[in-house]
Amino acid sequence: MNILLIEDDNIEIMKLQRTVSKLGLSHRITEAKNGEQALELLRSGQPLPDIVLLDLNMPRMSGIEFLSILKEDEVLKYLPIVILTTSENRVDLVECYRIGIAGYVIKPLKYEDYQDKLSKVLAYWEVNELVKG
Amino acid sequence: MDNKEVTLLKKALERQKKARQQAERILEEKSKELFDVTHHLKESNSKLENLLNEKTSELDGVFINIIDPYVVMDLKFNVINMNNSAKTFLGYDHTKESLNLASIVHHDFIAYTAQSFQSLIEVGTLKNYRAKILTKAKEEKWVLINSSLIYNTDRKPIAAQGIVRDITQEMEVKQLLAEQKKQLNTIVENSPLGIVLAVEDKIVKTNTTFVELLGYTENELKEMSVRDISAPEDIANSEKLIVQMNKGELDKFSIIKKYYKKDGGFVLARTLVSAVKDEKGKVDYQVALVEDITKEREAEERLRNEREKYSSIIANMNLGLIEVDNDDVIQMVNQSFCTMSGFDREELIGNKAAKVVQVQEGRIIDEKQAERLVGKSDSYEVEVRNKKGQSRHWLISGAPRYDNNKNVVGSIGIHLDITDQKQLEIQKEKLLEELEKSNEGLQEYAHIVSHDLKSPLRSISALASWLTEDYHDKLDDNGKFNLQQIQEKIEGMDGLIDGILKYSSINDATLDNTLVDVNEVVGGIREIIFVPENVNIVIMNPLPSIKVDKTKIHQLFQNLISNAVVNIERTDGLVEISSKENTSHWQFSVKDNGVGIPKEYHEKIFKVFQSIGNNQRSTGIGLSIVKKIVDVYQGKIWLESTVGEGTTFHFTLKK
Numbered sequence A: 001m002n003i004l005l006i007e008d009d010n011i012e013i014m015k016l017q018r019t020v021s022k023l024g025l026s027h028r029i030t031e032a033k034n035g036e037q038a039l040e041l042l043r044s045g046q047p048l049p050d051i052v053l054l055d056l057n058m059p060r061m062s063g064i065e066f067l068s069i070l071k072e073d074e075v076l077k078y079l080p081i082v083i084l085t086t087s088e089n090r091v092d093l094v095e096c097y098r099i100g101i102a103g104y105v106i107k108p109l110k111y112e113d114y115q116d117k118l119s120k121v122l123a124y125w126e127v128n129e130l131v132k133g
Numbered sequence B: 001m002d003n004k005e006v007t008l009l010k011k012a013l014e015r016q017k018k019a020r021q022q023a024e025r026i027l028e029e030k031s032k033e034l035f036d037v038t039h040h041l042k043e044s045n046s047k048l049e050n051l052l053n054e055k056t057s058e059l060d061g062v063f064i065n066i067i068d069p070y071v072v073m074d075l076k077f078n079v080i081n082m083n084n085s086a087k088t089f090l091g092y093d094h095t096k097e098s099l100n101l102a103s104i105v106h107h108d109f110i111a112y113t114a115q116s117f118q119s120l121i122e123v124g125t126l127k128n129y130r131a132k133i134l135t136k137a138k139e140e141k142w143v144l145i146n147s148s149l150i151y152n153t154d155r156k157p158i159a160a161q162g163i164v165r166d167i168t169q170e171m172e173v174k175q176l177l178a179e180q181k182k183q184l185n186t187i188v189e190n191s192p193l194g195i196v197l198a199v200e201d202k203i204v205k206t207n208t209t210f211v212e213l214l215g216y217t218e219n220e221l222k223e224m225s226v227r228d229i230s231a232p233e234d235i236a237n238s239e240k241l242i243v244q245m246n247k248g249e250l251d252k253f254s255i256i257k258k259y260y261k262k263d264g265g266f267v268l269a270r271t272l273v274s275a276v277k278d279e280k281g282k283v284d285y286q287v288a289l290v291e292d293i294t295k296e297r298e299a300e301e302r303l304r305n306e307r308e309k310y311s312s313i314i315a316n317m318n319l320g321l322i323e324v325d326n327d328d329v330i331q332m333v334n335q336s337f338c339t340m341s342g343f344d345r346e347e348l349i350g351n352k353a354a355k356v357v358q359v360q361e362g363r364i365i366d367e368k369q370a371e372r373l374v375g376k377s378d379s380y381e382v383e384v385r386n387k388k389g390q391s392r393h394w395l396i397s398g399a400p401r402y403d404n405n406k407n408v409v410g411s412i413g414i415h416l417d418i419t420d421q422k423q424l425e426i427q428k429e430k431l432l433e434e435l436e437k438s439n440e441g442l443q444e445y446a447h448i449v450s451h452d453l454k455s456p457l458r459s460i461s462a463l464a465s466w467l468t469e470d471y472h473d474k475l476d477d478n479g480k481f482n483l484q485q486i487q488e489k490i491e492g493m494d495g496l497i498d499g500i501l502k503y504s505s506i507n508d509a510t511l512d513n514t515l516v517d518v519n520e521v522v523g524g525i526r527e528i529i530f531v532p533e534n535v536n537i538v539i540m541n542p543l544p545s546i547k548v549d550k551t552k553i554h555q556l557f558q559n560l561i562s563n564a565v566v567n568i569e570r571t572d573g574l575v576e577i578s579s580k581e582n583t584s585h586w587q588f589s590v591k592d593n594g595v596g597i598p599k600e601y602h603e604k605i606f607k608v609f610q611s612i613g614n615n616q617r618s619t620g621i622g623l624s625i626v627k628k629i630v631d632v633y634q635g636k637i638w639l640e641s642t643v644g645e646g647t648t649f650h651f652t653l654k655k
Helices: A010-022 A035-042 A063-072 A090-099 A111-127 B003-065 B084-090 B107-123 B168-190 B208-214 B218-222 B232-246 B294-316 B335-341 B362-373 B419-470 B477-504 B518-528 B550-566 B622-632
Strands: A002-006 A028-032 A051-054 A081-085 A103-106 B070-074 B079-082 B125-134 B140-151 B157-166 B194-199 B202-206 B252-260 B266-277 B283-292 B320-325 B330-333 B378-385 B391-402 B408-417 B513-517 B535-539 B545-549 B573-581 B585-592 B637-642 B646-654
Touching (some): A010 A111, A010 B419, A051 A063, A063 A081, A063 A090, A103 A111, A111 B419, B140 B168, B320 B335, B362 B391, B513 B550, B518 B550, B622 B646
Parallel strands (some): A002 A028
Antiparallel strands (some): B070 B079, B070 B157, B266 B283, B320 B330, B513 B545, B573 B585, B637 B646
């Protein structure tokens, strides 16, 4: 799968990469440091990712703003977006579902728990039929 | 029998014979005498009878010729004789038709007539028989009859004779007088005015009104003088007037004076005294018409007091009073209005109110004026400028003013300066708005802070894990232990951040109250918290369903149950949960048989960050959350505990 990870925190990026390589999965991870960068990437004409993992709290453009822009786009609005965040704020959760998301995953405290959770998320999307291209 | 005896008997017999002969002779003589007397009497009787008859006839002649009607009747009321006058008066002639006098008596007088006749028979004469009769011409006539019986020679009554007087006119006059007297009495007795007739100050007659007014009986009053019932302060004045009246200088006078009542009280009365004079102009009587004006005076007095009271209130009240006409031109203001507005009376009166005080929204005054014209009263607020040009807020209560014909001639307004209140109100509104915003901001802030604190914690935790994993072979035990310590501290801090976030999100505004079954809540908690083998959580009685925010009640029970579980060290650990219903609150209890809490901590443990346990993972915020939730539901929380035996937390939630 092609995964687009939108995340400003380096350690978080490392956590996902480590999880993927540790579990021996063959996903390609593309990174974007923030929403603007992600939009640029998505509109660059390169093949679109299969799923997007999106952090909510980011500088400049928040995850929710990015999500709203994406849903305005005739093509990009069909991308499955899975939120990956530490925010347990119910307001955020509800707002994300209102705009339209494919999942909402809260980052656990312990890395072991993170690895466990992410392996399940990725396994789920792997068995899903994806639009591709 | 011997001869002697026979001789004696013969002699006795002889004597008796002689005696009888003598008696017979005497009897004969007496009879003769009696016969002579009787004969003589007969003669004289017959003589007398003739004499009587003669006399009667003689009288007949007299009566026949007298002027008053004269009638003789038998004892059955049949007329035997009547004179011409009687014939004329009654219209009947007994020589032409039989006339029974009973039949012409007016039916009202039949019983009276029978009674009178009885009396005539017994006494022999009857005087002043008065009755109405009907003449042949069907005229009702009043008659006065004096009559006597006529006897026969055997002294037996055989007839009655009577002289009739026509008193019809007399009776009519009498009746008229009686009628008039009655009418007059009716007027006098029903008069709302007390009426007193006095002769030289002595009361002669009074009416019921006056009797009722003073409470004396009429007889008591008749023993009194006007002076006796007059208040001393009035006597001099009224007597002076009476003197003038007696001199003929006054015919009548009016005076307001006090009369004492029998019960000691007094009435104030307007008295009109008139003189009643004889032909020579001398005063016979004084007639006084007495009108009780006590109540009238009291009412006037009350009215005056009220008026004084209100005018003094108006003058002294802290409210501005203003009267305007229909064109808003000021007619009257009180001192307070001048003070409030800063203008003098002269600057106000005669000018348009809204102009002088520069009512900021002039339209409102026009609207209110239109409402006054249709009789509406209400209150409204305006912003004005005082003489110094400062903005003031006034609360005005306005009502229409009417003239005597009920036409609206303007309005009257009471003004309260509410500038301070208004400013406070505006300030309050601003503060509330700010508070709301800052509350929202705070919520948001708490979430951001918690996120920003949690993210690095996750990074540190990941890094520590990777160190442990990647450098497992290179680290000695001490190093591994320290990494383990780092992980534990991170967990503690993560819990603390969660707790603070929860604590800060408990407030009224965010509550979502629904009917929650507490049994389910406790059941759910039992499933998600770690309960060691040695501890049993038991619900002692069916818990109620209550109207609360499900998340908050969950947090509440979870904290208390977790605390209870954590603090149990014995092998037969037991946590008992029970409830009971009070009038206004539900009371819940969570009881454990754990280590117990020393008395000195019973208050302290509810304060934020106060942890008393040795437990490393205790953040000290759990019971603060519990306390805050209980506070939000207007309840109380307290605990009973014995060290070494256990602790019971009680808390109440308002229904």
